[in-house]
Amino acid sequence: MSSTTATAAPPALMTLAPDNWKLAILVGLAVSVIAAITFPASVSFWIVGAMAALVAAAFVVNAFRRKYYGGLLVAPAIAVLFVMNIFPLLWSLGLSFFAYQSNNQSIRFVGLNNYIKALTNDLAAEANWNALVNTAMFVVFTVAAQMVVGFLLALLFAKQFPLRKYLLILVLTPMMLSVVASGVFFTYYYDPTFGILSYIMGNITGEQFILMDNKLGAVAGIVFADAWMWSPFVMLLVLAGLVSVPKYLYEAAAIDRVSGWRQFWTITFPYIRGLLMLALLFRTIEAFKLADLVILLTKGGNDTMTISYHLIRIANEQNKTSEGAAISYLMLFMVIVLTNLYLYLANRRSHGA
Amino acid sequence: MTVMTKMKGFATAAGFAATLMVGGASIASAEDVVLTMAVPDWPPTRIMKKFFDEQYKPASGNKVTLDVDFIPWPDFYTRVNASLTSGEKKYNFIVSDSQWLGAFVEGGYFRKINDLLEADPAFMETFKSIHPNPLNAYSTYPHKSENYYGFPQFPDVLVNFARKDIICHDEEQKNFQAKYNKKLPCTGEELDAMTWDDFKNVGEFFQRKKGDMLAGAPAEDDFYGIAYQAGKGYDFSSMQINGFIWQMGGNTWDETQIPNGQAEGVVNSPEAVAALEKYLSLIQYMPPVAKTGTMDIFKSDELFREGKVAMNINWIGLGEASLDPNSSKVSDKLVFGQMPGTMGADGKMIRWSNIGGQPFVLTTWTTDAQIKEAVEFVKWWLSSEIQHQFAAGGGQSAVKSVYEDPKYVTYRPWNRAWAPQLDWQKDVWHVPQFFELLTQQQDQFDLAITGKQDAKTTLDNVAKFQQNLLTEAGLIQ
Numbered sequence: 001m002s003s004t005t006a007t008a009a010p011p012a013l014m015t016l017a018p019d020n021w022k023l024a025i026l027v028g029l030a031v032s033v034i035a036a037i038t039f040p041a042s043v044s045f046w047i048v049g050a051m052a053a054l055v056a057a058a059f060v061v062n063a064f065r066r067k068y069y070g071g072l073l074v075a076p077a078i079a080v081l082f083v084m085n086i087f088p089l090l091w092s093l094g095l096s097f098f099a100y101q102s103n104n105q106s107i108r109f110v111g112l113n114n115y116i117k118a119l120t121n122d123l124a125a126e127a128n129w130n131a132l133v134n135t136a137m138f139v140v141f142t143v144a145a146q147m148v149v150g151f152l153l154a155l156l157f158a159k160q161f162p163l164r165k166y167l168l169i170l171v172l173t174p175m176m177l178s179v180v181a182s183g184v185f186f187t188y189y190y191d192p193t194f195g196i197l198s199y200i201m202g203n204i205t206g207e208q209f210i211l212m213d214n215k216l217g218a219v220a221g222i223v224f225a226d227a228w229m230w231s232p233f234v235m236l237l238v239l240a241g242l243v244s245v246p247k248y249l250y251e252a253a254a255i256d257r258v259s260g261w262r263q264f265w266t267i268t269f270p271y272i273r274g275l276l277m278l279a280l281l282f283r284t285i286e287a288f289k290l291a292d293l294v295i296l297l298t299k300g301g302n303d304t305m306t307i308s309y310h311l312i313r314i315a316n317e318q319n320k321t322s323e324g325a326a327i328s329y330l331m332l333f334m335v336i337v338l339t340n341l342y343l344y345l346a347n348r349r350s351h352g353a
Numbered sequence: 354m355t356v357m358t359k360m361k362g363f364a365t366a367a368g369f370a371a372t373l374m375v376g377g378a379s380i381a382s383a384e385d386v387v388l389t390m391a392v393p394d395w396p397p398t399r400i401m402k403k404f405f406d407e408q409y410k411p412a413s414g415n416k417v418t419l420d421v422d423f424i425p426w427p428d429f430y431t432r433v434n435a436s437l438t439s440g441e442k443k444y445n446f447i448v449s450d451s452q453w454l455g456a457f458v459e460g461g462y463f464r465k466i467n468d469l470l471e472a473d474p475a476f477m478e479t480f481k482s483i484h485p486n487p488l489n490a491y492s493t494y495p496h497k498s499e500n501y502y503g504f505p506q507f508p509d510v511l512v513n514f515a516r517k518d519i520i521c522h523d524e525e526q527k528n529f530q531a532k533y534n535k536k537l538p539c540t541g542e543e544l545d546a547m548t549w550d551d552f553k554n555v556g557e558f559f560q561r562k563k564g565d566m567l568a569g570a571p572a573e574d575d576f577y578g579i580a581y582q583a584g585k586g587y588d589f590s591s592m593q594i595n596g597f598i599w600q601m602g603g604n605t606w607d608e609t610q611i612p613n614g615q616a617e618g619v620v621n622s623p624e625a626v627a628a629l630e631k632y633l634s635l636i637q638y639m640p641p642v643a644k645t646g647t648m649d650i651f652k653s654d655e656l657f658r659e660g661k662v663a664m665n666i667n668w669i670g671l672g673e674a675s676l677d678p679n680s681s682k683v684s685d686k687l688v689f690g691q692m693p694g695t696m697g698a699d700g701k702m703i704r705w706s707n708i709g710g711q712p713f714v715l716t717t718w719t720t721d722a723q724i725k726e727a728v729e730f731v732k733w734w735l736s737s738e739i740q741h742q743f744a745a746g747g748g749q750s751a752v753k754s755v756y757e758d759p760k761y762v763t764y765r766p767w768n769r770a771w772a773p774q775l776d777w778q779k780d781v782w783h784v785p786q787f788f789e790l791l792t793q794q795q796d797q798f799d800l801a802i803t804g805k806q807d808a809k810t811t812l813d814n815v816a817k818f819q820q821n822l823l824t825e826a827g828l829i830q
């Protein structure tokens with residue numbers, strides 16, 4: 001090939017060429033608009049999709065001819081991201097402005113009504129708010145429990161002792177179990193008739209013990225089950241940090257007769273802080289989505305409804321797709337604000353150190 | 354090429370194309386018809402599949418296959434709902450809870466079957482021989498209209514499961530008589546005659562701690578007199594509470610009175626509040642799990658099979674497991690009666706109860722060839738012989754000539770309660786808003802069951818919500 005060094009000039013706007021992405025965009029837009037007006041939604045959807053594919057193809061050919069190989073290499077990833085994430089996200093954003101139920105063929109534009117309902121309707125808004133408060137409560141309790149237990153476990157397993165390897169495997173098992181399996185396990189564990197917890201408590205106090213018949217007990221039950229499952233995850237991350245601390249630092253500290261407490265804060269902690277932050281971020285995001293354990297243990301009873309379970313009921317069980325989409329977007333907004341706030345604080349602290 | 358041959362060619366091609374389309378699910382030759390069916394995974398549907406595979410010979414000579422998707426009960430609604438609303442058009446037949454009719458008919462998924470019935474007088478006759486209560490509940494939309502949608506797959510009612518070894522024990526009989534000046538019910542007939550007050554007495558009487566004497570021996574574990582559904586999930590309290598409300602003169606929102614029937618003032622009427630109070634007052638005598646809001650029909654069944662309760666009100670559909678020694682510690686000690694009733698002012702027993710069970714329905718995308726075979730299959734299914742076999746194998750039949758046959762009561766011990774109960778079955782909410790009505794009501798009932806709010810507040814909240822939702826939907830004016 002003679003043209004390996006020189007790239008071809010981009011085609012003029014109106015030339016019919018496979019790499020003319022500007023023309024492809026123009027044609028795509030025009031065809032899409034016409035299709036959206038003339039055809040029913042079920043047909044125009046695919047026409048618009050085909051136009052998007054056409055534009056994407058033009059971009060690819062263009063990149064190939066202009067030798068933007070870097071762009072070409074990430075293109076598949078971007079395509080998957082678009083199809084699987086960005087498109088559904090935008091689609092549901094669009095849906096949130098309509099009155100649409102998935103078990104009903106009718107669709108009607110209602111503007112911001114779904115958002116207004118989610119925020120101000122005396123029945124719906126109260127339920128949303130309540131679920132959100134409960135979710136915040138679960139985030140605080142479950143993450144705090146996991147961080148503390150996981151951290152202590154990591155400190156324990158950072159030392160060498162007999163049977164450590166086997167105990168470590170045992171401690172990691174809950175994390176590998178499916179949530180449903182451990183949920184069912186805990187329903188029996190807490191069951192007042194069949195469960196061992198009520199049996200032991202009954203023998204100690206002489207009175208019948210029912211854990212899940214009040215909010216405190218139900219929350220404690222869910223938090224315990226969640227912490228049981230996910231503390232090992234925090235432990236793994238922290239343990240990785242602990243073993244990466246160079247031994248000579250401790251040896252030097254020992255020579256200087258530095259106290260154990262000071263050793264921890266000046267040597268160990270700086271090494272594991274990044275990983276702790278990572279564990280905190282992961283677990284917070286996960287805890288925000290808590291639904292499975294709640295469904296299995298209480299069905300949202302005793303005021304343990306979380307926002308995720310609330311959403312499942314609205315969007316999937318009651319088929320109120322667009323209302324669910326509106327609530328999801330409000331949630332997404334909150335999560336983005338919170339995450340940014342968190343990252344900002346975390347960065348500021350690491351700069352300050 | 355003449356016009357004629359062109360036409361012929363076109364017809365052949367169209368026929369070929371049609372065959373290909375019909376054969377989307379089926380394969381190979383044109384005579385293969387596959388009927389795809391979504392059913393909950395439990396004995397009544399397993400038996401149907403078994404009968405079909407072993408016995409069904411289609412009259413048309415086609416090779417008909419029933420491709421059944423057995424879905425576990427807890428996932429059943431979610432899976433069916435997802436399949437229908439996603440538009441995948443996978444199933445030809447769907448076993449549907451009766452209350453789903455409105456939502457899925459309005460959505461355009463369930464096929465009206467009036468034309469099929471009218472085209473076939475024999476079929477119509479069989480269809481009309483189904484008891485009117487299950488027929489209305491399982492098949493009509495709007496409720497009690499002449500628009501038909503479903504065929505009974507497994508009709509079901511609530512019955513009283515009781516432990517003979519406990520309630521017929523001489524010592525217990527004597528003590529009960531001394532305490533309440535009434536005979537402790539022991540036989541099926543005596544169980545039938547029970548009111549909720551008698552049921553309460555049984556609950557109070559049989560509350561035993563571990564080590565207390567129970568039927569002549571120390572109890573191995575805490576023991577309880579009674580149980581019924583009181584769970585937050587799906588409809589696991591509404592189905593019991595509705596019966597209380599109807600028996601005591603109250604009412605639920607009545608869909609046959611659209612658009613004039615109100616929710617406020619009806620749902621929270623003083624009679625309904627008193628009925629809910631009665632329901633709640635019995636929970637203290639039940640296994641403690643009832644106080645956590647998780648005693649659904651499966652939990653109370655499990656407690657009964659594990660021998661922790663003397664009497665349990667539950668669906669017949671869950672009964673097979675209690676008779677099976679592999680899954681039940683009480684399999685040889687059972688006696689069954691009708692669900693307790695309420696004594697009317699005229700001295701007659703009022704027995705209203707919420708119907709259970711499921712119809713199966715045809716979906717709108719089922720092709721003509723499939724419909725032809727489907728109708729043949731349903732006719733076969735509702736035929737006297739197969740219904741008898743089904744009942745003998747652990748199913749139930751709502752076809753009059755079948756359940757009135759003297760043989761019928763001999764099939765299963767609870768069958769003696771079946772025919773008399775059918776006359777007292779009602780149903781609720783075949784409207785598209787069913788799921789919203791149900792989840793809100795279940796949430797509210799759960800608050801009452803777990804002692805967070807009283808009956809009045811509960812029904813006021815339910816009534817307010819229903820009035821609001823149904824007015825918005827145009828069903829109340």
